Amino acid sequence: MSLHLLDLLQNSAHAGARNVHVILIEDEANDLLEITVSDDGKGMSSAEQARVLDPFYTSSGHKKVGLGLPLAAQAAAMAGGSVSIESNESGGTRVAVSYRLSHPDRQPLGDVAATLVSFVAGNPLIDLVFEYQGPKDVFRLDTRQIRTEGEGQLAFIAKFEEKLRGGLSSAGYRPDRGGLFHEVTGRS
């Protein structure tokens, strides 16, 4: 599932976003898992929004398929959830993917930290805010707050990863927690 998140983040980067906000909620009381990605990219027209879940629709010129959102939507549908997309042609898109937390076919979260680290590393011009409402605690990390003037890219990435992994684990994050099948095979 963390790979679907990476795919959504790439969409934001591709839309020219400068600020991306990711919210991950594990809500045991309501049996809900929700991932929301909001960005300030170029947005989509309503005609485009209607087609993004079609695997044969892409905004890219040189390929014939666009599988990012359709695959995320399929994973959500398999686990009793759905995808909602709100976008404005003048800018800004919000994609929310929900799953039933306890659904046997719900994929495990996987390494969300690896996803966010690789995204932040590959997009040094994008500021990311990450919020996690875990089983134990709430955790928030803002790249603007930990970036310091004149520090190298690698030093920043290392610092980001350390804070992220620390925060996730104290909020009760478990990458392998997922549906029955995945729990048994340990695949993520």
Place this chain on the structure above:
Amino acid sequence: MKSLEDLERLKEETLQDIRLRTSSGSPRIVIGMGTCGIAAGARETMLAIIDELKVRRKFDVTITETGCIGLCAKEPIVEVHMPGQPKVLYGNVDPSRGRQIVVSHIVNHKPIDQWIINVEDNS
């Protein structure tokens, strides 16, 4: 109408963007992070490359990413731009190959021929 601060910020961002794209003095690594790249394991490759750069203390290398370039069967694809050299495209770069590319190509300036899928000379 945008405020003066907005414009000032926009200018700074754009300048930063240009610096990033034209920083020809230092090596640059570009990793394919489209849906196909992600599915093929580009995330792990990128983390391995970052880690190896840290181990080798190559702090001057810039890492960026790109989308699908239409060669999905060869993903994860990694581009290496060394200053003054043609752009080299490596295919099927798993984390272990990623580490070896850092050591051989970036640190020791020896491209690994058998994994190269294209060399693009823009000069």
